[in-house]
Amino acid sequence: MRPCDVKPHKVVKVTCIDCGGDDRNHDVLREIEIPWEEEEEEEDGGGEEGVNTFQICRCRGCETVRFRVESWDTLILDKDDEPKIFSRIFPEASSSDRLPI
Ligand SMILES: [Zn+2]
Numbered sequence: 001m002r003p004c005d006v007k008p009h010k011v012v013k014v015t016c017i018d019c020g021g022d023d024r025n026h027d028v029l030r031e032i033e034i035p036w037e038e039e040e041e042e043e044d045g046g047g048e049e050g051v052n053t054f055q056i057c058r059c060r061g062c063e064t065v066r067f068r069v070e071s072w073d074t075l076i077l078d079k080d081d082e083p084k085i086f087s088r089i090f091p092e093a094s095s096s097d098r099l100p101i
Contacts, residue, residue: 012057014068014089019061026057026066036073048074050083066090 010028015021037049050073058065067090072083 011060012055012068014057014059014066016059016061016064016066018064019059025060026068027060028055028057029065030056050074 010031011025012028013023014026016024016026032054033051034054035049035051037047039047050071053070055068055070056065057068068087069090070085070087072085074083076084076086078084
């Protein structure tokens with residue numbers, strides 16, 4: 001067994017404009033999780049915390065490498081009181097709203 005067969009690949013669905021603008025499977029080549037925590041001195045003890053996950057992803061179709069950031073925190077919860085997960089892709093999938101440098 002080759003070493004690369006041992007570790008299961010993490011795969012995420014990311015919109016790939018180079019493959020027609022649909023969601024494509026991307027291999028996560030590298031993933032870095034950075035948790036953060038903010039202590040608050042208020043009496044309700046409402047310290048905030050969250051995690052930013054940075055992922056280098058490669059499209060399985062066209063091998064384009066893009067950067068994905070997944071983040072959640074205890075400030076924004078969904079209906080079930082679970083932290084809502086946001087994801088952003090760099091470069092952005094749509095080029096129409098790109099700002100000039
Ligand atoms: Zn692609």
